[in-house]
Amino acid sequence: MKNTYFTPGPAELYPSFYTHLQTALDEQIGSISHRSRRFQDIYRHTDEQLRLLLNIPATHRIFFTGSASEVWERILLNCVEHESFHAVNGSFSRKFYDYAQSLHKFAHLFEKPFGQGFDAADIDVPEYAEVVCLTHNETSSGVQMKPADMHKLKRKYPKKLFCVDMVSSAPYPDLDFGLIDSAFFSVQKAFGMPAGLGVWIASEACLEKAERLQQYDSLTIGAHHTLPTLWKNAQTFETPATPNVLFIYILGKLAEDFNQIGIANIRRQTEEKAKAIYKFLEGSEAFEPFVKEERHRSQTVIVANTRRSSADVIASARMANMVVGSGYGKLKDSQIRIANFPATSAEQVEQLLRQLAR
Amino acid sequence: MKNTYFTPGPAELYPSFYTHLQTALDEQIGSISHRSRRFQDIYRHTDEQLRLLLNIPATHRIFFTGSASEVWERILLNCVEHESFHAVNGSFSRKFYDYAQSLHKFAHLFEKPFGQGFDAADIDVPEYAEVVCLTHNETSSGVQMKPADMHKLKRKYPKKLFCVDMVSSAPYPDLDFGLIDSAFFSVQKAFGMPAGLGVWIASEACLEKAERLQQYDSLTIGAHHTLPTLWKNAQTFETPATPNVLFIYILGKLAEDFNQIGIANIRRQTEEKAKAIYKFLEGSEAFEPFVKEERHRSQTVIVANTRRSSADVIASARMANMVVGSGYGKLKDSQIRIANFPATSAEQVEQLLRQLAR
Structure with missing residues (x-):
């Protein structure tokens, strides 16, 4: 049993996962070229369905990575020149902070005890922090931060890039992407898929930052999955490297199912x-x-x-x-x-x- | 049809892929925790079967990434302080070189025209190059470099780390991992799986280098999938972040099938x-x-x-x-x-x- x-x-895998997987196998999605028109159609469909589901505007693009943990690194590399700010109240928000330290960013830490949460009023973002890293749902402690508080905070610090870890809650949080610059999740949580795909949403403001940092000799924005390369490829619904085509297909179908439910x-x-x-x-x-x-x-x-x-x-x-x-x-x-x-x-x-x- | x-x-997917996928679904491999004993057993099995298939000694460990392209970046971050050397004769060996430049490494280029290959005698590795990057099979041009030439070259430059892109040929090339420090491939080529998993093989010498570089303030070895973190986790057949558990399972089963054939x-x-x-x-x-x-x-x-x-x-x-x-x-x-x-x-x-x- x-x-x-x-x-x-x-x-738990989402009930319709099995049907979508079977269709994908029947259509040989596991063998098609990621440079084909067929793949572009799949990327476009998944993009459209996620946009509808999460209310993502045209200012933001949707990218695929190996995992959400990879996105922590990509955001820090591409959007932080010197300083990031992290609201930490559990193991995963802490790991985002640890990643910043490993990348030799000056990472500001505002930590609350395990099991406690953040309200907008609690948080003072240091003057030179370029990116504010918030976790909507801290998977380790079961604490959430309300989107309303995130939005309030962004209004207080409109020039800083706001980035939200929604790994274990998307599509639940109703983020206003007019305010939130970047967010990310992985598919093995609320989307009910096996692990192996991360989804990264990023704004034009993030891209501008990455393009500026890319000019500097003093730092690197990385080589793999850099934001400028992802963005350039996404314009034609392509990816810089071979992605997990099968899972991108299934994610699009599941997002479509979610949209049917509403x-x-x-x-x-x-x-x-x-x-x-x-x-x-x-x-x-x-x-x-x-x-x-x-x-x-x-x-x-x-x-x-x-x-x-x-x-x-x-x-x-x-x-x-x-x-x-x-x-x-x-x-x-x-x-x-x-x-x-x-x-x-x-x-x-x-x-x-x-x-x-x- | x-x-x-x-x-x-x-x-093309390998014929037995479908059976292994079905077994994985029956056993709910897509839902199991990557922190469970069950996952450790899966990692151990895939590790054992790949070791047998590719003749990988105990000095080397096997890691899983999102793709082989990701491994280009990981090797350069973890194993190159200043200089890398790249034998380039097509688009993929060129991308490895491009990655080194994006990471601000001093990348030495020895390039041959598209369609031409390398013999050991052709190659002079510059004195300060720390890592020699070779491509066993250049997917863009259909050119291979013989393992015997790679081994010969390593004997000529024993102190340099030798790293082989075997993306579109593994398990075909018979590499001597007594000489080759690192190699990598992705599963959507000769293993006959859908894309979404990279495999990275690296030696103790690579780890030592990464651990040394990790001490330096002047550079970063990255934050995600660093070699020391991967290595530490692999000792108990774990992974630092949630990996593509389903594909790791299927890869192990396919490697077992290949071992049955011999x-x-x-x-x-x-x-x-x-x-x-x-x-x-x-x-x-x-x-x-x-x-x-x-x-x-x-x-x-x-x-x-x-x-x-x-x-x-x-x-x-x-x-x-x-x-x-x-x-x-x-x-x-x-x-x-x-x-x-x-x-x-x-x-x-x-x-x-x-x-x-x-």
């Missing part, structure tokens, strides 16, 4: 399922929500403290063919993480909660 | 099919082999000049459900490229040659 994966990524419905369903999970956790003797402030509670990766060992909880759920994630890092044994992505239905969530209630 | 792809990558048989079959193709081209009025020197003729990507427009040749083959590649770049209209990978059988090659003979 198959398991249902409530893990925060890799996660992004408003997907967001509402996500919130309803999250509400059910948090309500259960709050009413439970065996669990409690890890994140105290309701407005900072993630809608897509829900973290709970467990009274008994989380290994027991996970093992019991597994016996019932449901897979939940363990806590991250040091909290592995005292927390569980429940992904709330579109691939799992309200009924499946109810089933999980009944199991956890035992 | 399905086409048979003789294109130099993306290419690498000697695969190499012999490759050579026999190549011989048939070159023999046909030489005897034909409509075609001729582009590469004049027999020892420089690729066994895996065969380039032919066409008497009539290559577009006509390609269109006719397409009518018979066979897809051959066009010439690369400027030679698009006057050449065809025929991939000779394990996925296409001797019978399919015969069928293609009968079609081309019409």
